[in-house]
Amino acid sequence: MSKAAKTSEQILRAAEKLFSEKGFEATSLREITQSADVNLASVNYHFGSKKGLIQAVVERYQRVFMPALSAELKRLEDQGNVSTEGIVQCFVGPLAALEQVCAGGAEIYLKLLGYGYSEIQGHLRKFTMQRFGDVVQHAFRLFQTANPSFATETLFWRLHFALGTVLFAQVSARALIEIAKADFADPNPEAYMMQRLLAYVAAGISAPEATFLSTTRSKVV
Amino acid sequence: MSKAAKTSEQILRAAEKLFSEKGFEATSLREITQSADVNLASVNYHFGSKKGLIQAVVERYQRVFMPALSAELKRLEDQGNVSTEGIVQCFVGPLAALEQVCAGGAEIYLKLLGYGYSEIQGHLRKFTMQRFGDVVQHAFRLFQTANPSFATETLFWRLHFALGTVLFAQVSARALIEIAKADFADPNPEAYMMQRLLAYVAAGISAPEATFLSTTRSKVV
DNA sequence: GTCATATTCAAACACCTGTTTAAAACAAGG
DNA sequence: CCTTGTTTTAAACAGGTGTTTGAATATGAC
Numbered sequence: 001m002s003k004a005a006k007t008s009e010q011i012l013r014a015a016e017k018l019f020s021e022k023g024f025e026a027t028s029l030r031e032i033t034q035s036a037d038v039n040l041a042s043v044n045y046h047f048g049s050k051k052g053l054i055q056a057v058v059e060r061y062q063r064v065f066m067p068a069l070s071a072e073l074k075r076l077e078d079q080g081n082v083s084t085e086g087i088v089q090c091f092v093g094p095l096a097a098l099e100q101v102c103a104g105g106a107e108i109y110l111k112l113l114g115y116g117y118s119e120i121q122g123h124l125r126k127f128t129m130q131r132f133g134d135v136v137q138h139a140f141r142l143f144q145t146a147n148p149s150f151a152t153e154t155l156f157w158r159l160h161f162a163l164g165t166v167l168f169a170q171v172s173a174r175a176l177i178e179i180a181k182a183d184f185a186d187p188n189p190e191a192y193m194m195q196r197l198l199a200y201v202a203a204g205i206s207a208p209e210a211t212f213l214s215t216t217r218s219k220v221v
Numbered sequence: 222m223s224k225a226a227k228t229s230e231q232i233l234r235a236a237e238k239l240f241s242e243k244g245f246e247a248t249s250l251r252e253i254t255q256s257a258d259v260n261l262a263s264v265n266y267h268f269g270s271k272k273g274l275i276q277a278v279v280e281r282y283q284r285v286f287m288p289a290l291s292a293e294l295k296r297l298e299d300q301g302n303v304s305t306e307g308i309v310q311c312f313v314g315p316l317a318a319l320e321q322v323c324a325g326g327a328e329i330y331l332k333l334l335g336y337g338y339s340e341i342q343g344h345l346r347k348f349t350m351q352r353f354g355d356v357v358q359h360a361f362r363l364f365q366t367a368n369p370s371f372a373t374e375t376l377f378w379r380l381h382f383a384l385g386t387v388l389f390a391q392v393s394a395r396a397l398i399e400i401a402k403a404d405f406a407d408p409n410p411e412a413y414m415m416q417r418l419l420a421y422v423a424a425g426i427s428a429p430e431a432t433f434l435s436t437t438r439s440k441v442v
Numbered sequence: 443g444t445c446a447t448a449t450t451c452a453a454a455c456a457c458c459t460g461t462t463t464a465a466a467a468c469a470a471g472g
Numbered sequence: 473c474c475t476t477g478t479t480t481t482a483a484a485c486a487g488g489t490g491t492t493t494g495a496a497t498a499t500g501a502c
């Protein structure tokens with residue numbers, strides 16, 4: 001491995017760790033370079049800017065996750081029987097595959113997305129869509145076939161709610177897990193958290209449409 | 222109104238607006254004081270520190286919201302027939318009541334909470350619990366009576382997922398609404414967003430327990 | 443009006459941020 | 473070996489942050 005590749009790698013490793021812990025904006029380049037045991041200026045040398053570093057960090061995960069997700073979705077579609085829960089379960093494997101990138105990769109990736117969506121308003125979304133829009137749209141189409149009676153609009157909202165649920169849960173996962181450990185004497189809450197999450201999300205996505213909405217529509221502006 | 226009360230008020234108004242737009246950490250005291258047309262040092266004079274200002278801003282909303290929520294919950298309990306959807310609907314009125322505090326108060330309050338939960342890790346949660354823990358616990362108890370078969374643990378996780386759904390949705394509401402307007406020619410998506418959200422959340426909370434979880438348990442981790 | 447208190451104000455403080463510079467160290471091909 | 477190009481380094485840059493200071497100004501009670 002060349003020296004250049006080595007420092008880039010060290011920077012990426014340190015950055016993804018710190019970013020996932022504290023968010024992008026709250027993490028300084030000096031923290032990253034100190035943690036990576038590397039000169040401050042090398043971030044700008046190798047990645048151009050902090051923004052470039054953020055993109056590089058996220059992209060490395062996207063390039064593993066998105067193709068894996070795409071494959072899972074295709075597999076599900078081919079085998080017929082497309083259900084909301086089935087689609088949601090398609091995300092589990094690709095997330096687990098992120099362990100290749102680094103230990104705890106799934107957790108890191110989701111936290112990165114969470115911070116990316118709330119901090120760098122829109123940037124990450126746009127970047128993801130133009131790079132992996134086809135995968136996202138494929139997933140959306142499958143959700144539509146699983147819930148054929150739903151208006152496109154309803155599904156749009158619910159899927160974004162679901163995204164929000166997962167990302168927020170992941171960002172505050174550590175705090176929640178600690179509370180769960182203290183309050184319920186659950187020795188290993190993180191093990192099933194993702195499954196709990198997906199069950200909740202699947203139910204929310206495929207909730208009966210409109211009845212609840214239409215009965216109270218007039219009351220609320 | 223004394224001069225002191227006037228400047229505090231101006232600071233609070235400007236702060237809540239900017240905080241809800243950009244988050245706590247991304248908003249500087251200089252932005253706030255310029256927007257409030259007030260001297261920089263007056264923030265520290267009146268609120269001690271930036272942290273003090275954040276607390277003051279949030280507290281003003283909590284003191285309106287929490288008692289209103291408490292009343293709604295009592296009302297629901299007294300009239301019997303406690304359902305998940307019913308409890309969730311209890312939040313609508315108290316949120317609307319925040320318009321008293323200022324225009325768009327509900328939106329601002331939820332965004333403040335959203336940023337508070339993801340930025341000042343734990344601080345806001347602790348503060349809320351020690352000040353309004355009784356209301357939170359009352360809500361939790363009602364959710365338990367609405368879903369008597371659920372393990373306390375299950376409800377704990379789902380309610381926090383629900384909180385995350387609502388807060389994340391609110392923080393990214395503006396972006397979502399713009400997309401909805403562009404993609405679906407919906408002239409007024411914000412009108413029903415909260416109802417869409419609550420329907421999703423209620424379904425997620427009262428999803429059938431464990432069947433989904435237990436069938437896939439062995440596969441994960 | 444006077445006095446004590448409460449509030450405002452401009453300036454400075456100490457520290458942190460991302461980025462740039464120019465010299466130094468290193469690498470590899472001729 | 474020397475030269476060319478790449479990479480590392482320490483230092484400085486320009487600008488932003490929350491907070492403190494001490495003098496100036498208002499305020500309100502006697």
